[in-house]
Amino acid sequence: MSDNTQPSDTPSPEKPREDWATGDEPMTGPQRSYLGTLAQEAGETVPENLTKAQASKLIDQLQNQTGRGQ
Numbered sequence: 001m002s003d004n005t006q007p008s009d010t011p012s013p014e015k016p017r018e019d020w021a022t023g024d025e026p027m028t029g030p031q032r033s034y035l036g037t038l039a040q041e042a043g044e045t046v047p048e049n050l051t052k053a054q055a056s057k058l059i060d061q062l063q064n065q066t067g068r069g070q
Contacts, residue, residue: 027055038062 027035027050035046035055042065050058063069 024051024053026050027052031055031059035059035062038066038068041066041068 031050031052032046032055035050035058038044038059039046039062042062044062044065046058060069
């Protein structure tokens with residue numbers, strides 16, 4: 001029996017954050033937790049009441065700043 005699915009070498013296309021159906025909802029608990037970790041490493045503070053889309057964008061920025069995004 002063989003598995004015909006193969007992982008792609010190219011990343012799947014991401015939908016722009018502005019187009020997320022739930023992007024305006026409050027950030028999730030995991031986002032808040034990870035942002036806290038990243039912010040501590042970067043010496044930054046995390047604003048309260050971020051949306052999911054805003055939190056995702058800030059995660060990307062802080063990952064780049066701390067080197068975790070590599």
